[in-house]
Amino acid sequence: MAELLTIENLGNLLMLCFLQAVLGFDNLLYISIESQRAPLAQQKAVRFWGILIAVALRVILLFVMIRLIASLSEPFFVMNWTGVLEGGVNFSTLVFLLGGAFIIYTAVKEISHMLSVQHLDHDVEGKAGKSGLRVVALIVVMNMIFSFDSILSALAITDVFPVLATAIVISGLAMVLLADGVTAFIQKNRMYEVLGLFILLIVGVVLLGEAGPAAAHAMHNDALQLQFFGHPLIPMSKTTFYFAVLVLFAVEFLQTGYGRKLEAERRSGQTQR
Structure with missing residues (x-):
């Protein structure tokens, strides 16, 4: 335990x-x-x-990836459709492609639902459109997809499992503490729910872009x-992503x-009249 309490590990923990x-x-x-799609009493x-x-599954995923990172990085399929579709496909590529497509689908579906007449007339019933168990399962699955990118980024900083696991647990506790407050804010300011869905749409695009160099970097x-069609799939930089988010918030605030x-x-x- 003493060898873990080094300045380097503490610095890496803060960075993580x-x-x-x-x-x-x-x-x-x-x-x-x-x-909010779950019954109100269960949310x-x-x-x-x-x-x-x-969070528990994320720690398990981290443990597995540390030991299987080489085999997960190896492309299991290489496309050679010259001029149309080229490049390698590994586990990371599939996660980013499927995760990005699912997030885009979810965001578009919820935006169209909010614009429907039925949603406006039956807003309360719409909140209970899914069972609590189904929503928990969706949150867990999407959390795993979101966490894949962060775990890969974390492994670039350090491969010390206790340090990585501690950072994941701390971030999980922070989400538990903040989730109710963020949800309450969105419920009181419903216009920000639309903004949130558009941000998720951008997140889906970002994940699709991350699929491009996944096998190449590995x-x-x-x-x-x-x-x-001869053009490489280039990921959006995190700076561009957060700039776009800030612009969306600024536009919403000014509007x-x-x-x-x-x-x-x-x-x-x-x-006066």
Whole structure:
């Protein structure tokens, strides 16, 4: 135990906690939105157990990946459809492709549901559209997909399992503490739910982009990067992603303030008449 309490490991732990916090934002957003699909009385328990089970599975996934990272990195299929579809496919590629596609599908489905007449007329019933167990399962599955990128990034910092596991547990506890507050904020400010869904849509696109160089980075072979019609699939940088998120928040904030100003002017005009 004493050999773990080194300045290097403590520094890596702080860096990992920061990394988990940054990369966990979209995960927390998904949990807050998805938990509202469960019956109202079960929503808090759904968030708690969903995060708890997901954190436990994330630690297990970390343990497995440390020991099987070489075999997971090896491409099991290489596409050679010259000029149309080229590149290697490994486990990481599949996770990013399937996870990104599922997140995009979820975001588009929920946005279309919010725009439907039925949703406007039956808003309360719509919140209980899924069983608590189903929502917990979705949260756990999506947490695993979100965590894959963060685990790969964490392994680039250190491969000391106790340090990595501690950072994951701390981030899980932070999500448990913040999930109720984020959900309550979204429920009181429903317009931000639409904003959250569009952010999830961007997250899905980011994950699809991460699939491009997954096999190439793992094998240090640029020829394995996914290419469509001769163009490589390049991931969006985290800086670009968070800039886009900040722009979305700024637009929503300004639009909300402008809408309130117009409403106040309209009411003032009616009072003068």
